[in-house]
Amino acid sequence: MSTQHAEGSSSNPLTSTTTKKSGIRTALRYTGIPPSWLDKRPKLPSRNWLIFLSVTSSITGYYIYDRRQCKRIRQEYVEKVKHISEETTDHFSWPRKVTVYAARWPGDEDWDQCMRYFRKYVKPIFVAAAIDYEMITGKRHGDLTDRIAEEICKSRRLDVGLDPAPSPDAFPPNYPFRSLAQLRQQRLEGGIVIVGRSTWKEFMAGLKKGWAEGLENVDHEEALSQELEMDGRFDEPDEVPKDPGNVEPENSTTSSSLTPFTAGTPPIAALQYRLPIQAQKQASSLTSRSNSKITEALNTPTTSIPLLPPILFVPFTNYLGFSQIPYMIWDFFNERRKVKSGAEAGYRLVMNCTRPFDPPPPEPKSLFDDIASNSSRVPKGDLDLGKEVEVFYRSSLSTMHDDIEKERKKYYDALPAKLETARAIARGLREPNKEELENPPKTEVELRAERMKKEKRWRADAKGWDIVKPDSDVAYDERLNDALRMFVDP
Numbered sequence: 001m002s003t004q005h006a007e008g009s010s011s012n013p014l015t016s017t018t019t020k021k022s023g024i025r026t027a028l029r030y031t032g033i034p035p036s037w038l039d040k041r042p043k044l045p046s047r048n049w050l051i052f053l054s055v056t057s058s059i060t061g062y063y064i065y066d067r068r069q070c071k072r073i074r075q076e077y078v079e080k081v082k083h084i085s086e087e088t089t090d091h092f093s094w095p096r097k098v099t100v101y102a103a104r105w106p107g108d109e110d111w112d113q114c115m116r117y118f119r120k121y122v123k124p125i126f127v128a129a130a131i132d133y134e135m136i137t138g139k140r141h142g143d144l145t146d147r148i149a150e151e152i153c154k155s156r157r158l159d160v161g162l163d164p165a166p167s168p169d170a171f172p173p174n175y176p177f178r179s180l181a182q183l184r185q186q187r188l189e190g191g192i193v194i195v196g197r198s199t200w201k202e203f204m205a206g207l208k209k210g211w212a213e214g215l216e217n218v219d220h221e222e223a224l225s226q227e228l229e230m231d232g233r234f235d236e237p238d239e240v241p242k243d244p245g246n247v248e249p250e251n252s253t254t255s256s257s258l259t260p261f262t263a264g265t266p267p268i269a270a271l272q273y274r275l276p277i278q279a280q281k282q283a284s285s286l287t288s289r290s291n292s293k294i295t296e297a298l299n300t301p302t303t304s305i306p307l308l309p310p311i312l313f314v315p316f317t318n319y320l321g322f323s324q325i326p327y328m329i330w331d332f333f334n335e336r337r338k339v340k341s342g343a344e345a346g347y348r349l350v351m352n353c354t355r356p357f358d359p360p361p362p363e364p365k366s367l368f369d370d371i372a373s374n375s376s377r378v379p380k381g382d383l384d385l386g387k388e389v390e391v392f393y394r395s396s397l398s399t400m401h402d403d404i405e406k407e408r409k410k411y412y413d414a415l416p417a418k419l420e421t422a423r424a425i426a427r428g429l430r431e432p433n434k435e436e437l438e439n440p441p442k443t444e445v446e447l448r449a450e451r452m453k454k455e456k457r458w459r460a461d462a463k464g465w466d467i468v469k470p471d472s473d474v475a476y477d478e479r480l481n482d483a484l485r486m487f488v489d490p
Contacts, residue, residue: 192308
C-alpha cells in the first residue's frame with residue numbers, strides 16, 4: 001500500500017521535484033561543464049570581502065585618476081610651449097640656456113633629491129620648448145655658495161684685467177668661438193632656476209660673498225694647513241732635557257731651535273717634523289707679498305652690481321622621518337599638485353615674463369622700530385620664498401654643531417696613540433705585532449693627510465649648516481636691489 005502511494009506521488013506532475021532545464025543549460029550540459037557549476041546560484045560576498053574589495057577598488061581608482069590627471073596636466077603645458085621649439089631661427093644662433101641650482105635637502109643622505117624633482121616635473125616643459133639647461137648640484141651644505149662666489153670672483157677678475165680673456169687663437173680651427181660679451185648676453189637671456197629653500201639660501205649667500213670679497217687668489221687649503229700646523233697636535237715632547245747652563249740666544253738659528261731627534265733616528269724622519277716658527281712666519285710673509293700685488297682700488301668691492309639673469313624659484317618639500325609619513329602618503333596620491341606646480345614654474349621661464357626683485361625692508365634705525373620688528377616679524381619680500389617648508393626640517397639637525405664637536409674630540413683623543421705607534425714603527429724602536437702586520441697602522445704622513453681631510457669636512461659642514469639652518473636669515477646685499485629679477489606668470 002505504501003509502495004503504491006509512493007509510486008502515485010512520483011507520477012503526479014504537480015508534486016514532482018524535478019525542474020525543467022532551460023535550453024542554454026541543456027546545451028551547456030553536453031560541453032563537459034560540471035553540472036554543479038550550472039546549478040550554482042550567485043550570492044553576495046561576505047562582509048570582510050566587501051570591505052576589502054571596496055577599499056582596494058577605491059585606492060586603485062584614486063591612484064589611476066591621479067596619474068591620468070598628471071599626464072593631462074603635463075600634456076596641456078607641453079602643448080602651450082611646443083610651438084617655440086618649432087620656430088625657425090638663424091642657424092648661427094644659440095639656443096636659450098638656463099642654469100639650474102639644486103642644493104642638498106637638510107637631513108637627507110640622498111643629496112640629489114632637489115635635482116630629481118626638477119628632472120621629473122620641470123624638465124619636460126624645457127624639453128618641449130627646446131630650452132637648454134645646465135644642472136649644478138651641491139653634495140654638501142655650502143658647496144653651491146663656494147662655487148657661485150668663485151665664479152663671480154673669476155668674472156670680476158676678467159673685468160678688471162687681472163686674468164686674460166679667452167682668445168680665438170687658443171681654440172682649434174673652425175671652432176664656434178664666442179666672445180665674453182656674447183657669453184654673458186646669452187646668460188642674461190636665459191635665466192637661473194633655484195630648487196628649494198636651502199638652494200635659495202646658498203645661492204644668495206654665494207652672491208653676497210662673491211661681490212663683497214677681494215679679488216686675490218687665496219689658497220684656502222694652504223691657509224688651513226698652516227693653521228693646523230701651528231696648533232701643536234703633531235708636536236713631539238722633548239725627550240732630551242736642556243741644560244740650563246747652555247742657553248743659546250733666541251735669535252740663534254742653530255739646530256737647537258728644531259725638535260731634538262733621538263739616537264738612531266733615520267734621516268727620512270726629519271721630513272716629518274715641523275719647521276721652526278720663524279721659518280713659518282717667513283713663508284706666510286712671502287705668501288702675503290704674493291697676494292699684495294693687487295692694488296687697493298681693484299681689490300675694493302664695486303659700488304653697484306651689474307644686471308644678473310632673472311631667477312625662477314621652484315618650491316620643493318622633502319618629507320623625512322616617521323612623523324611625516326602621512327604627508328608622504330598624501331603626496332603619493334596627489335602627485336598632480338607637484339606636476340602642476342612644476343609645469344607652471346617651467347611655463348613662467350619659457351614665456352620670459354619678469355618683474356623687479358622685491359627687496360627686504362630697511363633695517364630699523366631707532367629703538368622703537370627695533371622693538372616693533374621683534375614683537376611681530378616683518379616680511380622680507382622675496383627673501384622669504386619657500387620659508388614655510390623649514391618646519392619640516394628634522395629636529396635632530398639643531399645639534400649639528402655639538403655632533404661635530406663630539407666627533408672632533410673623539411678623533412683627537414685617539415690621535416696621540418696612533419701618532420706614537422706610527423713614530424715608533426717608523427724609527428725602528430719596536431717591531432710591529434701580529435695585528436699590525438695584518439693591518440698596518442697609518443704613517444705620520446697619512447695621519448696628517450687624514451686630519452686635514454677631516455678638518456676640511458667638519459668646518460665646511462658647520463659653515464654650510466649656518467647658511468641653511470632655519471634660524472638664519474637669507475644673506476643679502478643692498479647692491480642687489482637693481483640687479484635681480486624674478487620670473488612671473490605671463
